[in-house]
Amino acid sequence: MGSGIGGSLDIDAVAGVVRRMLLASDMVEGPAEDGGAVEIPVLRVKGQVGFECTEVDAKGIVRAGARLRLSTRPSTAPGAITEELSAGGEQTYDLTPAFDRQRIGQQIAERTVTDLLSRFLGRRRLTTAPPAQIHAAITGDGGALRGEAIRLAGARGLRDEIPTLLALLQDDHEETRDAALGALIALRERRAVKELTQNRSLRNRHEMRKILEAIAILGGQEAADYLSFVAASHDDEEIRSLAAEAKRRLDRRSDAASK
Helix, strand or coil: HHHHHHHCCCCCHHHHHHHHHHHHCCCCCCCCCCCCCCCCCCEEEEEEEEEEEEEEEEEEEEEEEEEEEEEECCCCCCCCCEEEEEEEEEEEECCCCCCCHHHHHHHHHHHHHHHHHHHHHHHHHHCCCCCCHHHHHHHHHCCCCCHHHHHHHHHCCHHHHHHHHHCCCCCCHHHHHHHHHHHHHHHCCCCHHHHHHHCCCCCHHHHHHHHHHHHHHHCHHHHHHHHHHHHHHCCCCHHHHHHHHHHHHHHHHHHHHHH
């Protein structure tokens, strides 16, 4: 049988991790030494952190969870932050007479908070990063910031990233494909229609549902022809219906744009 064993944390140590990371990020500053009359924005951090050990025979696993809420007061201050963050972490271990559950629980909890804040701070830096840094994050090793970098390429109108985004429509990971498609839609890049229609399987119902709507939004003659073809000839009644409705939406948008 297994047993669940909770533990208490050194909250001051966890709070110290959060404080050091935020101050080192250059996104916030420590308290001003002189109290002036000008209201200075304050970043408040509230959170919940805990861990539990589950043990079976001579093996165990420690799981930690962290939830942080960051909010700036006043909320209208330039660069104000309002974020809800959550993450979990775990590690297996061998039970020995000298094993210290409290120590490993503290370590995993602090590591979980560190990873959580690292991802958040990385995303924040990307929002104002130069285009070359965005490109590096997109074409890197597929780390946690890749999806955010892809989204920002679309949001910031970085058209130099279009060839890279088009190639990512064939990525092995669905999340990356979807992020790239979203960015191309934001960029109104109709070359994505050809990539989608030539390289996505007509038999994949899950994929078809997504690309039919994307093609209708991107528009153009190639999109209209493809939707008409699918609506008339696909062997799945649901897909035919979805394609027909997508074609109607495309036509309505085209009519509205021409008036």
